[in-house]
Amino acid sequence: MAERSTAAVDVADNSGDQPLTAQADQSTADGVAQNRERDTESDEAQGSGGTGGAGMASPPELHSGHKLARRYRLEECVTRLDGFSSWRAVDEKLRRAVGVHTLPADHARARSVLAAARSSALLGDPRFVQVLDAVEENDLVYVVHEWLPDAIELTALLATGPLEPHDAYQMVSQVASAMAAAHREGLAHLRLNPNAVLRTSSGQWRIRGLAVNAALRGVTSETPQRADTEAIGALLYASLTQRWPYEEDAYGLSGLPKDIGLIAPDQVRAGVHRGLSELSMRALANDGATASRHEAACTTPEELVKAIGEMPRIRPPEPTFTAPPEYQRTTYQQGNYGRPAPHPGVTAPVPTLPAPLQSRTGKALKWGVSALLIAALGLGSWQLADALMDSGNQSDDQNKTQTTDDGDKNSAVPKPTKPLKITGAQEYIAKGDPQHPADVGKTYDGNSSTYWRTSSYKDGPDMNPAFKPGVGIVYDFGSAKAVSTASIGLLFGGDHTTVTLYATDSMSSAVPLTSMKKLGSVTTTGTTANVKVTKPVESRYVLVWFTALPYAPSDGYSGTGYKQAITDLKFTG
Numbered sequence: 001m002a003e004r005s006t007a008a009v010d011v012a013d014n015s016g017d018q019p020l021t022a023q024a025d026q027s028t029a030d031g032v033a034q035n036r037e038r039d040t041e042s043d044e045a046q047g048s049g050g051t052g053g054a055g056m057a058s059p060p061e062l063h064s065g066h067k068l069a070r071r072y073r074l075e076e077c078v079t080r081l082d083g084f085s086s087w088r089a090v091d092e093k094l095r096r097a098v099g100v101h102t103l104p105a106d107h108a109r110a111r112s113v114l115a116a117a118r119s120s121a122l123l124g125d126p127r128f129v130q131v132l133d134a135v136e137e138n139d140l141v142y143v144v145h146e147w148l149p150d151a152i153e154l155t156a157l158l159a160t161g162p163l164e165p166h167d168a169y170q171m172v173s174q175v176a177s178a179m180a181a182a183h184r185e186g187l188a189h190l191r192l193n194p195n196a197v198l199r200t201s202s203g204q205w206r207i208r209g210l211a212v213n214a215a216l217r218g219v220t221s222e223t224p225q226r227a228d229t230e231a232i233g234a235l236l237y238a239s240l241t242q243r244w245p246y247e248e249d250a251y252g253l254s255g256l257p258k259d260i261g262l263i264a265p266d267q268v269r270a271g272v273h274r275g276l277s278e279l280s281m282r283a284l285a286n287d288g289a290t291a292s293r294h295e296a297a298c299t300t301p302e303e304l305v306k307a308i309g310e311m312p313r314i315r316p317p318e319p320t321f322t323a324p325p326e327y328q329r330t331t332y333q334q335g336n337y338g339r340p341a342p343h344p345g346v347t348a349p350v351p352t353l354p355a356p357l358q359s360r361t362g363k364a365l366k367w368g369v370s371a372l373l374i375a376a377l378g379l380g381s382w383q384l385a386d387a388l389m390d391s392g393n394q395s396d397d398q399n400k401t402q403t404t405d406d407g408d409k410n411s412a413v414p415k416p417t418k419p420l421k422i423t424g425a426q427e428y429i430a431k432g433d434p435q436h437p438a439d440v441g442k443t444y445d446g447n448s449s450t451y452w453r454t455s456s457y458k459d460g461p462d463m464n465p466a467f468k469p470g471v472g473i474v475y476d477f478g479s480a481k482a483v484s485t486a487s488i489g490l491l492f493g494g495d496h497t498t499v500t501l502y503a504t505d506s507m508s509s510a511v512p513l514t515s516m517k518k519l520g521s522v523t524t525t526g527t528t529a530n531v532k533v534t535k536p537v538e539s540r541y542v543l544v545w546f547t548a549l550p551y552a553p554s555d556g557y558s559g560t561g562y563k564q565a566i567t568d569l570k571f572t573g
Contacts, residue, residue, distance in 0.1 A: 068142055072100055083107050084216055097147040102140060109218050110141045116215035117143045123185055124438035127178035129208035143212060151198035155251050158242055165273040168239040169314040173510035174205040176308060179228050180301040181434060182210055188224035190214035192231035194251045225300040233283025240265040240272045245284060275311050417484060420571040424476040428543055429509040432468045440473050443566040451491055453565035460562025461495045461548045472545035474507045482536045482573045488529040491565035498523045498548035501531050503539035
């Protein structure tokens with residue numbers, strides 16, 4: 001088992017009748033190196049709040065340096081609670097840091113943990129922390145997952161203050177979209193809190209703990225979609241106000257004052273974005289009541305994604321530039337280098353400047369100009385004499401054929417182009433389900449035998465705007481680059497393939513196509529599409545967008561239908 005999905009554990013207690021998101025988590029999750037989990041005695045005393053501790057087994061005797069499968073070397077235990085433990089480890093085969101959850105094979109929740117890890121791994125969505133392995137051997141069950149040392153928990157971000165409106169908008173858009181995709185596959189989180197949401201160094205938001213988190217803690221819910229939607233609303237509320245939307249303090253945040261109930265974020269803190277304030281209230285368990293209007297409550301992540309799409313887009317703040325300090329002349333530039341400083345109280349005499357061109361430099365300049373003038377006169381006289389001598393030979397050459405090289409002189413030298421390095425990519429999902437997000441890296445891995453493919457559709461070649469307006473991938477160059485062409489290798493020919501390039505300011509699918517700038521488009525029946533940008537545009541992110549697919553036969557992955565695949569892709573600028 002070497003599938004990918006979310007796997008990181010939030011070890012907080014979820015007992016009682018409060019909503020899942022209202023419970024205080026006394027420790028952070030273990031997917032980020034600088035944010036270690038901190039166990040508390042109350043956590044151990046209260047138990048899991050799930051399937052009880054009657055069948056709880058003793059945690060296995062593991063230690064730093066222990067190896068699992070002769071490959072994963074345990075480095076540091078970051079959690080030991082409820083019979084399971086979580087470790088920072090090293091995958092010695094691939095030489096990378098990983099996280100590992102371990103528990104005895106006879107633990108009451110061992111079977112559900114394995115099932116959750118294997119199910120969530122099949123999702124393969126890059127918006128979630130990926131499960132790398134899930135194994136049972138030697139009376140031990142362990143789950144191996146990604147370790148993200150460059151990511152920061154939302155808990156740590158909120159410790160310094162609330163998020164800016166644009167950051168909060170990006171967070172709720174990406175988290176809601178990811179959870180909607182997970183629920184379409186029958187997977188729930190049930191422990192979505194500030195410890196489970198991470199912002200990477202590229203500004204993208206990722207979620208950890210999908211299914212595995214709840215399975216380790218024995219948490220279940222009869223209404224999983226409602227529970228996750230309410231949790232997203234609590235995340236947005238906390239991001240806007242730096243307060244937890246319940247009476248209890250949690251995740252380093254103060255709760256709301258007692259006996260006043262749930263009030264809108266814009267009533268808690270001045271300057272909160274009105275649209276985001278209302279959105280958080282619609283997601284929380286309050287029937288959508290706000291101070292000024294009544295909107296239908298969002299009970300599923302899909303409804304929340306739709307509500308976000310109906311909001312006016314929140315643009316990032318304008319960058320601020322600090323004016324450079326006023327230019328200061330140095331003592332050397334002022335002509336005082338090496339001169340003694342005047343005595344205090346004595347006014348320094350002002351030196352008398354020499355008359356123009358009377359200084360040593362002025363005299364040298366006059367001699368230089370005179371020499372140049374004499375040389376110019378001599379050269380002009382020589383050229384004139386040479387022209388008079390050649391004038392007698394012009395009649396002899398009148399009948400000779402002369403060739404000119406004006407074409408070479410006047411032809412414009414083409415500006416050289418260079419390939420643009422792709423630093424990352426992500427599927428763009430305008431509507432419906434993702435295609436194969438785990439394979440986007442195969443489009444620029446330099447290997448034409450690997451590819452990212454679309455699903456197979458019954459109608460075509462033009463895609464149905466009402467059901468699926470298009471499919472594509474957003475590419476990241478790491479910084480703004482001038483894009484001139486895109487060369488796209490395709491797996492299938494026939495019918496026609498229509499592909500368009502758009503410049504966008506984010507990899508997020510929450511950015512609508514209508515706000516992007518169209519760079520160029522082409523339709524082809526072959527296996528190569530070259531899209532030229534008529535006017536080069538600088539952009540960090542470029543969307544490759546397919547709106548028509550050719551009819552292709554059945555292969556080893558899908559049946560006959562309208563489909564396409566990208567084998568390799570190169571940008572030049």
